[in-house]
Amino acid sequence: MTETPVLKPLLETVLGRRQERLPIWIMRQAGRYLPEYREIRVKAQDFLELCYTPELATEVTLQPLRRFDLDAAILFSDILVIPDALGQKVRFATGEGPLLEPLDATGIDRLTPQTVVDHLAPVLETVRRVRAALALDKTLIGFCGSPWTVATYMIGGKGSSDQAAARLFALREPVAFAKLLDVLVEASVAYLVAQFRAGADVVQLFESWALNLDERAFADWVIAPNRRIVEGIRKVIPNAPVIGFPRGAAAMIPAYVREVGVNAVGLDYSTPLGYAASAVPAGLTVQGNLDPLRLVAGGAQMEERAREIVAAFRDRPHIFNLGHGIVPETPISHVERLIAVVRGS
Ligand code: CP3
Numbered sequence: 001m002t003e004t005p006v007l008k009p010l011l012e013t014v015l016g017r018r019q020e021r022l023p024i025w026i027m028r029q030a031g032r033y034l035p036e037y038r039e040i041r042v043k044a045q046d047f048l049e050l051c052y053t054p055e056l057a058t059e060v061t062l063q064p065l066r067r068f069d070l071d072a073a074i075l076f077s078d079i080l081v082i083p084d085a086l087g088q089k090v091r092f093a094t095g096e097g098p099l100l101e102p103l104d105a106t107g108i109d110r111l112t113p114q115t116v117v118d119h120l121a122p123v124l125e126t127v128r129r130v131r132a133a134l135a136l137d138k139t140l141i142g143f144c145g146s147p148w149t150v151a152t153y154m155i156g157g158k159g160s161s162d163q164a165a166a167r168l169f170a171l172r173e174p175v176a177f178a179k180l181l182d183v184l185v186e187a188s189v190a191y192l193v194a195q196f197r198a199g200a201d202v203v204q205l206f207e208s209w210a211l212n213l214d215e216r217a218f219a220d221w222v223i224a225p226n227r228r229i230v231e232g233i234r235k236v237i238p239n240a241p242v243i244g245f246p247r248g249a250a251a252m253i254p255a256y257v258r259e260v261g262v263n264a265v266g267l268d269y270s271t272p273l274g275y276a277a278s279a280v281p282a283g284l285t286v287q288g289n290l291d292p293l294r295l296v297a298g299g300a301q302m303e304e305r306a307r308e309i310v311a312a313f314r315d316r317p318h319i320f321n322l323g324h325g326i327v328p329e330t331p332i333s334h335v336e337r338l339i340a341v342v343r344g345s
Helices: 009-014 035-041 047-051 054-067 081-085 105-109 113-119 121-133 147-156 164-172 174-198 215-236 250-260 273-279 292-297 300-312 332-342
Strands: 072-074 090-093 097-100 139-145 202-207 242-246 264-266 285-290 318-322
Touching (some): 009 139, 009 318, 047 054, 047 081, 047 090, 054 072, 054 121, 081 090, 081 147, 081 174, 105 174, 113 121, 113 174, 121 139, 139 147, 147 215, 202 215, 215 242, 215 250, 250 273, 273 285, 273 300, 285 300, 292 300, 300 318, 300 332
Parallel strands (some): 202 242, 242 264, 264 285, 285 318
């Protein structure tokens, strides 16, 4: 007797095949809004140690699926494990976010892309463990930060609202900056290929700082490196499914989807639904895009907006998500209600 293979609704949707079930996952779904996360978090000395301890990282990855009817698990790690693996000092100070020893042109020459996959072996072990524990209809999402976004932290040393340090560096030292992007592309391809081999079904490229760039900078720093990553992965894993999340790309979304070669595009919450419906080619999957603060506030405004998003993308493959990461203040009951609304009640 041959058994019918179990389909993964979210993966199928990424591949452009709309399913009867509208799939949903939530960016940053494992995190501080969950009491069970906070309980595990205190067991690790620092945040990177949590990312590098497969036993704990596997548990944290699975926590949101134990509680909620979600369609995917996203690997628990961070986009800043890449600078750490490249030899730059990274730490997460409580209440301050990430702090890195800022990089200059000579620092770029000392980065070590050839050791990235070895350094990240514990994260790959987490992927294998999650895969083994996950139900057959659930999609496992791997990820990395896109080169420009990761570079803004590497050069600025911390998050910033306008990425001025990285933009100035890129404009003043174009040769050194191109070298940095090359290193990040090479490291990201190796890391994502290793995630696929360890059991990821799809990967998401987080370009969280795609905003604030003129069109030339967007072409050179966002489109070109993301495209090289997609091509690099598919040289090894033909047709590897990729979601791109160019937050704030706005009017540059059409160029991004046309040129990067992603299967699905994540829309931030400021992207108008009508604009997305016409600017993104019909067969291409869209993901998003509820404002995370609507989820914090909850109630009728959240439900109405969620239904509006579902209706806007009824005629195309769509994955429901927030338009950026869930925030720690989010009440769990609101997450439950949102999922029920997306499931049609
Ligand atoms: O989605 C998930 O649940 C998987 C895990 C995940 C984390 N970070 C865990 C995390 C993912 C996919 C990320 C991506 C990430 N990290 C991005 C891109 C997405 C986005 O939100 O734009 C960025 C820019 C980072 C860098 C980063 N990591 C920042 C700015 C911070 C501090 C801000 C904050 O939210 O605290 C982190 C820390 C971080 N990464 C935490 C978690 C759960 C909180 C740290 C803690 O628990 O102490």
